[in-house]
Amino acid sequence: xxxxxxxxxxFTPERQVLAKEIIARYPEGKQKSALLPLLHxxxxxxxxxxxxxxxxxxxxxxxxxxxxxxxxxxxxxFHLDPVGKHVIEYCRTGPCCLMGAEDVYAHLKQKLxxxxxxxxxxxxxxxxxxxxxxxxxxxxVFQIREQYYMxxxxxxxxxxxxxxxx
Amino acid sequence: MGKKILLEHIDVPGIDTYDVYRKxxxxxxxxxxxxxxxxxxxxxxxxxxxxxxxxxxxxPMGMKWxxxxxxxxxxxxLVCNADESEPGTFxxxxxxxxxxxLLIEGMIISSFxxxxxKSFIYVRGELMYVIRILEKAIAEAxxxxxxxxxxxxxxxxxxxxxxxxxxxxxxxxxxALLESLEGKRGNPRNKPPFPAVKGLYQCPTVVNNVExxxxxxxxxxxxxxxxxxxxxxxxxxTKLISASGxxxxxxxxxxxxxxxxxxxxxxxxxxxxxxxxxxxxAVVAGGSSVPILPANLILNLANxxxxxxxxxxxxxxxxxxxxxxxxxxxIVMDETACVVRNTWNFSRFYHHESCGQCxxxxxxxxxxxxxxxxxxxxxxxxxxxDLLVDVAKKIEGxxxxxxxxxxxxxxxxxxxxxxxxxxxxxxxxxEATQPGAVYxxxxxxx
Numbered sequence: 001x002x003x004x005x006x007x008x009x010x011f012t013p014e015r016q017v018l019a020k021e022i023i024a025r026y027p028e029g030k031q032k033s034a035l036l037p038l039l040h041x042x043x044x045x046x047x048x049x050x051x052x053x054x055x056x057x058x059x060x061x062x063x064x065x066x067x068x069x070x071x072x073x074x075x076x077x078f079h080l081d082p083v084g085k086h087v088i089e090y091c092r093t094g095p096c097c098l099m100g101a102e103d104v105y106a107h108l109k110q111k112l113x114x115x116x117x118x119x120x121x122x123x124x125x126x127x128x129x130x131x132x133x134x135x136x137x138x139x140x141v142f143q144i145r146e147q148y149y150m151x152x153x154x155x156x157x158x159x160x161x162x163x164x165x166x
Numbered sequence: 167m168g169k170k171i172l173l174e175h176i177d178v179p180g181i182d183t184y185d186v187y188r189k190x191x192x193x194x195x196x197x198x199x200x201x202x203x204x205x206x207x208x209x210x211x212x213x214x215x216x217x218x219x220x221x222x223x224x225x226p227m228g229m230k231w232x233x234x235x236x237x238x239x240x241x242x243x244l245v246c247n248a249d250e251s252e253p254g255t256f257x258x259x260x261x262x263x264x265x266x267x268l269l270i271e272g273m274i275i276s277s278f279x280x281x282x283x284k285s286f287i288y289v290r291g292e293l294m295y296v297i298r299i300l301e302k303a304i305a306e307a308x309x310x311x312x313x314x315x316x317x318x319x320x321x322x323x324x325x326x327x328x329x330x331x332x333x334x335x336x337x338x339x340x341x342a343l344l345e346s347l348e349g350k351r352g353n354p355r356n357k358p359p360f361p362a363v364k365g366l367y368q369c370p371t372v373v374n375n376v377e378x379x380x381x382x383x384x385x386x387x388x389x390x391x392x393x394x395x396x397x398x399x400x401x402x403x404t405k406l407i408s409a410s411g412x413x414x415x416x417x418x419x420x421x422x423x424x425x426x427x428x429x430x431x432x433x434x435x436x437x438x439x440x441x442x443x444x445x446x447x448a449v450v451a452g453g454s455s456v457p458i459l460p461a462n463l464i465l466n467l468a469n470x471x472x473x474x475x476x477x478x479x480x481x482x483x484x485x486x487x488x489x490x491x492x493x494x495x496x497i498v499m500d501e502t503a504c505v506v507r508n509t510w511n512f513s514r515f516y517h518h519e520s521c522g523q524c525x526x527x528x529x530x531x532x533x534x535x536x537x538x539x540x541x542x543x544x545x546x547x548x549x550x551x552d553l554l555v556d557v558a559k560k561i562e563g564x565x566x567x568x569x570x571x572x573x574x575x576x577x578x579x580x581x582x583x584x585x586x587x588x589x590x591x592x593x594x595x596x597e598a599t600q601p602g603a604v605y606x607x608x609x610x611x612x
Binding site for chain 2: 014025026027030032033034035037039040057061063070074075076077078089092093094095097098099126130131132133135136137138139143145146147148163
């Protein structure tokens with residue numbers, strides 16, 4: 001969950017290969033285009049994008065660290081603080097709310113005992129409010145990593161949390 | 167049943183795989199274009215088709231293509247805008263997830279027409295699972311010889327790259343998208359120069375929506391005239407509508423442009439009517455940024471004629487009595503929906519998504535959110551309503567990109583058509599802030 005400050009920051013060998021492939025996708029001299037893909041790759045490995053991780057990514061692309069910081073802080077998907085094992089990103093936008101999302105999320109918060117932006121004391125769950133996830137006809141909806149959970153009800157939320165708590 | 171162009175084979179099992187897609191006639195348009203047509207003749211067909219940008223702006227795609235600068239020795243780029251983030255819109259998500267090869271085929275045809283040898287599909291980062299679906303489809307198409315060097319011996323080379331976004335609505339604006347694709351913050355660029363002259367890496371670039379590009383295989387196979395024969399007037403072809411809210415059958419529907427709004431809402435083929443025991447109060451017809459209309463005005467024009475699902479009919483009456491087709495994000499509200507709360511919710515969205523580059527948008531969206539929050543939470547004053555109108559007007563037209571307009575329109579239109587509801591919130595704060603409280607005053611429900 002957290003990055004050991006004394007541990008060497010480096011992609012796994014498989015991700016190093018993948019990172020090279022990604023950088024090679026762009027025209028010569030335009031390797032900075034690989035920044036968002038590499039930040040996603042980094043978050044996949046470390047769970048969040050710490051300053052050390054951002055510096056590492058800057059090194060891979062031969063750009064200044066500040067060029068990574070300004071990007072990572074602009075886009076909402078990158079976690080700038082350590083997060084729990086499961087980050088639940090729930091959509092708070094209009095169409096989901098029309099389908100009763102606010103009540104379902106109140107239940108979700110109560111069940112986990114935390115508010116948006118917080119992590120459960122056991123480090124298992126982090127709640128994050130996000131805007132529209134492009135699944136409005138299937139709302140309420142939340143996302144955990146790459147998985148979308150749709151048509152949420154209080155009961156469905158209970159089932160998902162119990163499943164992930166195992 | 168209306169004509170299906172994009173979703174014709176959507177129910178065929180395994181249509182997300184190359185083999186099944188191919189068996190249904192997939193990639194025949196690539197064969198036809200690369201073997202029997204010139205790039206310019208593909209552009210001509212798309213122009214004849216009259217297909218208009220399906221991302222929301224509605225600008226004719228063929229005309230946009232014809233603006234592309236073609237200086238010698240400079241690469242040109244096609245970038246597909248798959249950053250679908252407009253609240254109420256989920257059609258591109260649906261299309262790419264279920265029938266990814268349609269977009270890949272469209273990308274090959276469109277890239278060929280524009281003379282691009284490297285093209286990008288910029289997908290919102292939240293849809294990482296869709297990115298993996300597209301990457302698999304690209305690998306399959308490449309293995310089948312439809313991508314790579316010298317495609318089918320035509321001498322044409324093409325490489326497709328799928329690029330993830332990072333969670334920013336603004337990157338759906340084409341110049342912000344290009345900035346993002348260059349690895350920067352998604353700040354929209356000043357225009358001119360337009361992307362057609364200086365786009366990605368300062369090279370001539372076309373940016374098109376997923377749905378727009380996905381029309382090209384059908385247009386190549388059947389001809390632009392056949393496409394233009396569908397629909398009404400300048401609203402040619404079919405349109406994917408993302409239907410959400412208080413209807414019996416939310417989902418993505420392909421309609422022939424020209425269906426009446428009433429049929430779209432009530433017919434079993436589409437939304438299947440308002441959920442049992444409830445009545446239609448309002449509709450946001452084209453994604454969160456377009457003006458909200460009350461039931462009577464969404465169903466009928468000001469002159470009493472039926473309103474149709476076309477660019478022209480939806481905007482008939484201007485903003486006084488009309489709205490826009492936009493991205494086709496069709497959000498339906500019954501009498502349990504609170505227009506004030508929904509407007510506050512949308513304002514929060516635009517405040518959150520403003521890139522912060524232009525003061526009117528950066529400050530104005532936050533101001534509107536704050537004022538709407540206090541009205542919704544029982545602390546508003548009557549003066550706040552005029553204040554909101556004033557702030558919205560001062561954002562509109564005063565920003566580099568259309569996000570400012572997109573933030574202003576929902577507020578202006580909600581007050582225009584539901585002023586009584588705002589006043590009720592302000593005059594009856596105790597009643598209005600009860601859980602689930604909704605204005606039940608005089609209004610036309612259908």
